[in-house]
Amino acid sequence: MSDRPAVPTLLGAAEIRTLAAGLDLRPTKQRGQNFVIDGNTVRRIVAESRITADDVVLEVGPGLGSLTLALLAVARRVVAIEVDPLLAGALPATIAAHAPDQVDAFEVVLADALRVTEIPGPSPTALVANLPYNVSVPVLLHLLGLLPSLERGLVMVQAEVADRLAAGPGSKVYGVPSVKAAWYADVRRAGAIGRNVFWPAPNVDSGLVAWTRREPPSTTATREQVFAVIDAAFAHRRKALRPALRELAGSAEAAEAALAAAGIDPMTRGEQLLIDDFVRIAEALA
Template sequence: MSNGSASALLGPADVRRLAAELDVRPTKKLGQNFMHDPNTVRRIVASAQLDPDDVVLEIGPGLGSLTLALLPAARSVLAVEIDPVLAERLPRTAAERAPDLAGRLRVLLADAMRVTADQLRADGPEPTALVANLPYNIAVPVVLHLLAELPSLAKGLVLVQSEVADRMAAGPGSKVYGVPSVKLAWYAAARRAGPVPRAVFWPVPNVDSALVSFTRRPEPSTVERATMFALVDAAFSQRRKTLRAALAGWAGSAAQAGELLRSAGVDPGARGEQLSVTDFARIAEASVSG
């Protein structure tokens, strides 16, 4: 919904001035690293491939670097912020730097790990796209929680720690394929969408960062998600073991696990990292139908 309006994006001096004004010191506990490079922020928004009708959900907007770039690109932005000082300042920052677009912003003071669909729908349309520089310590659980809460969330682009990006986008057979890979694949097709340099953050993090893009697709089974996810947790709890052994506790015994696997068409001697999300779904289905 670009109407010729634009935001004045935050540069390094703006970020430091705002932080000083609010007496905000980025904390490791909240995983805060504020972006201060307008070119990087523009690249992230372009990579998100937003439609003018998209309602963007942003988690942890911080001082508003990414928020300001999202406002011209979408119908509206719902920013969920856990820090009351930052949440209170953000609408004013939008009004100061993007007066024509500030009406598109809603700010919700909430914990993204616990926020509910009702809260996210309360004052406006349902979010359709997640675009966020996620706190690195909760990136995967937040994405999974939001995909579960909001069926309307059709796509996303999230900035996470590089190793986490690898795990989120990994496919079967990869060394880093595991629980996050399978659980995200339950909801969406994910891919790595490029690195982001350390120097664009304040403070400079001691880890590399990368973008992960995902597109929702139909869930691969009608089996209960909780059943499926318990199976996935069990399969990867002892990576070096065969599925017959790793799933013994989950299935009741190694013999029962072997029977379930065979009835699902899966080799009991295989390991979890060899199975696709649809393979896991077949095992979960066999467990409930048997």
């Protein structure tokens, strides 16, 4: 007999509905509860994430465990953050039933991912998650800032959010999420996900976003100062930088002086700038 651990069995539509019925669970839109019911989809997510047997994976919003089981088939360890006490309480039993050889490689943390300040155990190296769509960007940025050990990741988000995160300067959807994500990582679109792989089916399309950590720009400004410039620049999307930064700088003249020092035309708009441009502006303002 082989000593190799058994591969976890994945959840299908019938298993998901059985688990939900046993918990008397009624998925809520408020918490973005749309559960993946297709094994091929979670296998695809794991393959696209490029995690290995050396990775400690952080998952957010594991729900009933569809993606969790697929991650446990590959990763060294999976830590799942779940805000719903009912789901967090049920998840260990699901792992024990479908992945008995991986029980010790799994831990669930009952917490709000937006407010979590530490992750138990070894530092996570990858983030792979079907993020709650209503808070996907704040969660992603919070975890990237909190956990410098995260080397790469793949997240499923609403399709238009995926477009924004991966957009470059000049794109119609380039904005605050695009620039702030670029502070931490190189981001790319990694595919689309259909609505019929979820239960209940969402009324929006979904997309995959992959990212690879890189060093943040070298700067004398703080991340908070740079992000404040980004927020101000996009607060009024079609406004030129001189009036857009007026309040942050203290006056239009101070904003123009800072832009001149940064080597940027004051009539440029925020959607035309790279993260390094925002860094120079923040340094000049500081």
